Amino acid sequence: MNAAGSSPVRVSVSNDVCEHANGLDQWLDNRYHQLEKKARFHGSLTDVLLDKHVRITKEIIDTPLVEQIGYVPSDKIMLINIHGDNDILLNGRYVNSGSFHFSSGKPIHAVSKSTICAYIVTLDRDFFYEHLTDTKMLALKGAFEKFITPTQGSVLDFQKTILQNFIGHQGFDVGQSEILRLMASVNDVALSETDARLQVLPPSTRAYIVDRSCELLFENFSNEEFGVLEMCNHLKVSRRTLQYSFESIMGMSPLNYIRTVRLNIARKLLLLSPNDKIQGAALDAGFSHLGRFSRYYQDFFGELPSQTVGRTANKAPR
Numbered sequence: 001m002n003a004a005g006s007s008p009v010r011v012s013v014s015n016d017v018c019e020h021a022n023g024l025d026q027w028l029d030n031r032y033h034q035l036e037k038k039a040r041f042h043g044s045l046t047d048v049l050l051d052k053h054v055r056i057t058k059e060i061i062d063t064p065l066v067e068q069i070g071y072v073p074s075d076k077i078m079l080i081n082i083h084g085d086n087d088i089l090l091n092g093r094y095v096n097s098g099s100f101h102f103s104s105g106k107p108i109h110a111v112s113k114s115t116i117c118a119y120i121v122t123l124d125r126d127f128f129y130e131h132l133t134d135t136k137m138l139a140l141k142g143a144f145e146k147f148i149t150p151t152q153g154s155v156l157d158f159q160k161t162i163l164q165n166f167i168g169h170q171g172f173d174v175g176q177s178e179i180l181r182l183m184a185s186v187n188d189v190a191l192s193e194t195d196a197r198l199q200v201l202p203p204s205t206r207a208y209i210v211d212r213s214c215e216l217l218f219e220n221f222s223n224e225e226f227g228v229l230e231m232c233n234h235l236k237v238s239r240r241t242l243q244y245s246f247e248s249i250m251g252m253s254p255l256n257y258i259r260t261v262r263l264n265i266a267r268k269l270l271l272l273s274p275n276d277k278i279q280g281a282a283l284d285a286g287f288s289h290l291g292r293f294s295r296y297y298q299d300f301f302g303e304l305p306s307q308t309v310g311r312t313a314n315k316a317p318r
Helices: 017-022 125-130 135-139 152-168 176-190 205-220 228-235 239-249 254-272 278-284 290-301 305-315
Strands: 009-014 028-034 042-051 054-062 066-071 076-084 088-090 093-095 100-104 107-112 116-124 144-148
Touching: 009 017, 017 028, 017 042, 017 254, 028 254, 042 152, 042 176, 054 152, 054 176, 066 205, 076 088, 076 107, 076 125, 076 152, 076 176, 088 205, 100 176, 107 205, 116 125, 116 152, 116 176, 144 176, 152 176, 205 228, 205 239, 205 254, 228 239, 228 254, 239 254, 254 278, 254 290, 254 305, 278 290, 278 305, 290 305
Parallel strands: none
Antiparallel strands: 009 042, 028 066, 042 054, 054 116, 066 107, 076 100, 076 116, 088 093, 088 107, 100 144
């Protein structure tokens, strides 16, 4: 860590989805799920801490199909701008480089089907309100989220300001002018009027169904009895509607999605605690039949659970 008043820069690169997720420690309970079996994954993170109140992060993910689920802390405000070859599903809406997600104290659920680059500004909530240039944002008390589509000039200015901080402050003191410049850009985005030509698409019925289904599974993954029927009952939709929604939005059936997420959860448990029993990780992820779990696991990840444990244990310091 650099001395107080300097700008610590942290860079990490990973070929493992769980390891990459752990690097984003500004989220609460952040998880990434690899949704395509035996898929490559490459992720990089560049973090710049401008001062104790402001952090900017550049995240790049290269993988065919990935899901993120996490929570923005209630004492933080996050501004997220994502670029992708295809639109990214974010909390039930499709977004891309011209739009921003602005939130505090809210869950985040994102699904990407192509390489993405995300710029994330994380601010202490009190610090943000102290630097407001317009009092109308003070009405946003408690948890909130907004999808914002500013003018193209505001988008370009934001991206330019972010990139200047990555290039210009490695190991150097950050002056108050740099922080004020960033806050001016954040204010410009947060307070901008929506350009009618560039509006973020409203949530479609199918996107909403998939988004809520994913959240429900995340809340109930350890319960093996929670499945397609329970999703339908919670959302008050037919099994056919749920099937069509998942196939059109995710490119897979809801049953396949449930199993894939549970396999990702089990793998994360194995990586974090390689000395624990495999059966415990399987049960915690919602698999009661160990043999069936091992078969699913090998088919998806290309190795047995015991091989994951052995590889992880060998890397651990003795």
